[in-house]
Each structure stands twice: as structure tokens, then as C-alpha cells.
Amino acid sequence: LERLPRSGVAGLAHELKQPLAEVETAVALLRSLDPRPGTQIAPLAQDTYVVPDVVVWRQNGLWRAALAAHAGPKVIIHRGYEQMIRRCGEADAGYLRAQLQEARWLLKGLQARGETLLRVVRSLIHQQAGFLEFGEQALRPLTLREIAAELGLHESTVSRAIARKHVRTPRGTLPLRAFFASxxxxxxxxxxxxxxxxxxxxxxxxxxxxxxxxxxxxxxxxxxxxxxxxxxxxxxxxxxxxxxxxxxxxxxxx
The missing domain is CATH 1.10.10.60 (Homeodomain-like)
Structure with a gap:
């Protein structure tokens, strides 16, 4: 098999000192075989699909970015629980108010995380507009440190923001890591x-x-x-x- 692509059927027949017709029959038999016979018993694993966190598109000659509709978790504070705090005794109200404040901080943190991700993506598409327009050959060298310096963030913050995140672009859905290169x-x-x-x-x-x-x-x-x-x-x-x-x-x- 290793020599077949280099020598061709005729060359292989000459090397093996066998009639050309027999070698052609052998090659035809090989081509008829199933290279993955195990799939007849256990099919290959199903494809997994990536759901983008950010969507990028071009509008009036400019690249735009927005968080995907499903990117942020749909978390809200139930109004009924807020009203319960007003009706309960003072002994329990202090504890419940503390938990309510924790919930509000959580929502604020989630919102800040989405805003940071969007800032990073907007910086990336500004730096790598050529990549979006012309493909990999136009990808310029870019590091986490450059993006962090431009946004006034710590390098580790940028790294966490893009970790396991994907963006949908006219060139397909890409991991945000694809925008960085040495x-x-x-x-x-x-x-x-x-x-x-x-x-x-x-x-x-x-x-x-x-x-x-x-x-x-x-x-x-x-x-x-x-x-x-x-x-x-x-x-x-x-x-x-x-x-x-x-x-x-x-x-x-x-």
C-alpha cells in the first residue's frame, strides 16, 4: 500500500513480477473494502455542535459584535421573595436581606462578565479585521498582552474571558483563541x-x-x-x- 501511490499499478506489477490484470484486480478488491468495519457494530460518535457566545457581522463596511441571545444565563430575582422580606420578622429579615444582596452581586457579576467578553471581542475584530475579511493568510500576530493593554485589563482576565468561548462570523464559528497567533x-x-x-x-x-x-x-x-x-x-x-x-x-x- 505504501508503494502503490508512488509506483502506480503498472509499476507495482513490475516490482512484484505479476500480471498487470491480477494487480488491478487486487487493487479493485482493496478499494471495495470498508476501512472502518467496526462502525457496522458500533457507529461513530455523534457530532457535537458548538453554540457561539458572540455573533460578529459586517454592516456598512464596519465589523459589529453582540452577545448571542442565549450567551448569558437567564437568572432573575423572584419578586415574590423580595416581598417576603418586608413581611417577615426582624430576626429573619437581616439574614434574608444578606442573601438578597448576594443574589444581586451575582447578577451584577454575570453582567460584568458579558460586558468584558464583548469588549474583548470588539478589540479582536478591530485588530484582526483582515483575518475576518481575507482568511488565515491575513491573520496578524497578536497576544493576550496586547489586548489586555488596549482594554486596561489584566492578561489573566482576558484569558478567562475567551476560555472555551466561540464566535459566529461570516467565515464560520471559530474559537476566540483562533484570533491570537505568534x-x-x-x-x-x-x-x-x-x-x-x-x-x-x-x-x-x-x-x-x-x-x-x-x-x-x-x-x-x-x-x-x-x-x-x-x-x-x-x-x-x-x-x-x-x-x-x-x-x-x-x-x-x-
Whole structure:
């Protein structure tokens, strides 16, 4: 199987010293088999769906953001319990008033959490407008520290605000972590994010000649001509992070 994509059916028949028709029959048999026979007994786990916490859209050329309708918990203080405090004795009223104040602080904390999340998202879409408009290749380097400094918040506050949070955008529903990326200095004096570089590598590999795939060294050279000076080992690291095989494993004869 490992040699079939490189040698093709004819090449494999020559290597095995077998008639071409027999090798073609064997390959056809392999293609007819179920690669996941266990699913006939136990089906694969059902897909899980992400519910976004924030919605982002473009209006009159500007990017807008708002909390999703279901983002905040629907918690209110029952008016009947508030009225009970007025009717109960003074001994119990003090305790109940303290609990009512705790409930009010909880509601205020939930509201503040939503406001902080919205502030962070608005800052992100301002910083990464190019990413929303053009995709991963336009993602600029951005850190939690930069957003925290812009909003006057602690870095840990920003980290907690975006933890396990998703945003619905015209490009799909994305984790807020996707808006952050480390950077590499470019020859033009700017920076390119690691995510943007991975997108460039993926595009180059998608467009390569399957008979002569691009090596990591060649990919590094092509990136350098685009003003992105990255080492071959860095290209290899990004390629492996995207689960893309090495060039000798991507050869396709037929």
C-alpha cells in the first residue's frame, strides 16, 4: 500500500513480477473494502455542535459584535421573595436581606462578565479585521498582552474571558483563541503570524505537482521569495502541525 501511490499499478506489477490484470484486480478488491468495519457494530460518535457566545457581522463596511441571545444565563430575582422580606420578622429579615444582596452581586457579576467578553471581542475584530475579511493568510500576530493593554485589563482576565468561548462570523464559528497567533519577522520589516504562514504552506502544497511534491527546503525557499524568511525545520514543524506528510510520502504516480 505504501508503494502503490508512488509506483502506480503498472509499476507495482513490475516490482512484484505479476500480471498487470491480477494487480488491478487486487487493487479493485482493496478499494471495495470498508476501512472502518467496526462502525457496522458500533457507529461513530455523534457530532457535537458548538453554540457561539458572540455573533460578529459586517454592516456598512464596519465589523459589529453582540452577545448571542442565549450567551448569558437567564437568572432573575423572584419578586415574590423580595416581598417576603418586608413581611417577615426582624430576626429573619437581616439574614434574608444578606442573601438578597448576594443574589444581586451575582447578577451584577454575570453582567460584568458579558460586558468584558464583548469588549474583548470588539478589540479582536478591530485588530484582526483582515483575518475576518481575507482568511488565515491575513491573520496578524497578536497576544493576550496586547489586548489586555488596549482594554486596561489584566492578561489573566482576558484569558478567562475567551476560555472555551466561540464566535459566529461570516467565515464560520471559530474559537476566540483562533484570533491570537505568534509572529515571525518578515524581510519587509513587519511580522507574519504563524497561522498565516501555515496557510501559505498549505496553499503551496495544494498547488504542487503530485508527481514532484515540494520538499521542506523548497517550501522554505518559496516563502523566502515572498518575504517570509523561515528555516526548513520551521517549515517541517508547521507542516507536521497540519498533519501533512513529508514530500516523499506525497508522491502520486496515478
Amino acid at each position: 509572529g515571525i519577522d518578515t524581510e519587509g520589516g513587519g511580522e507574519a503570524s504563524s497561522t498565516a504562514i501555515q496557510a501559505m504552506i498549505r496553499r503551496l502544497i495544494d498547488d504542487e505537482n503530485p508527481r514532484k511534491p515540494l520538499s521542506d527546503a523548497k517550501l522554505a525557499d518559496l516563502l523566502k521569495t515572498s518575504g517570509i524568511p523561515v528555516a526548513r525545520r520551521t517549515v517541517a514543524k508547521y507542516r507536521e502541525a497540519m498533519n501533512i506528510s513529508a514530500s516523499h510520502e506525497r508522491v502520486r504516480i496515478a
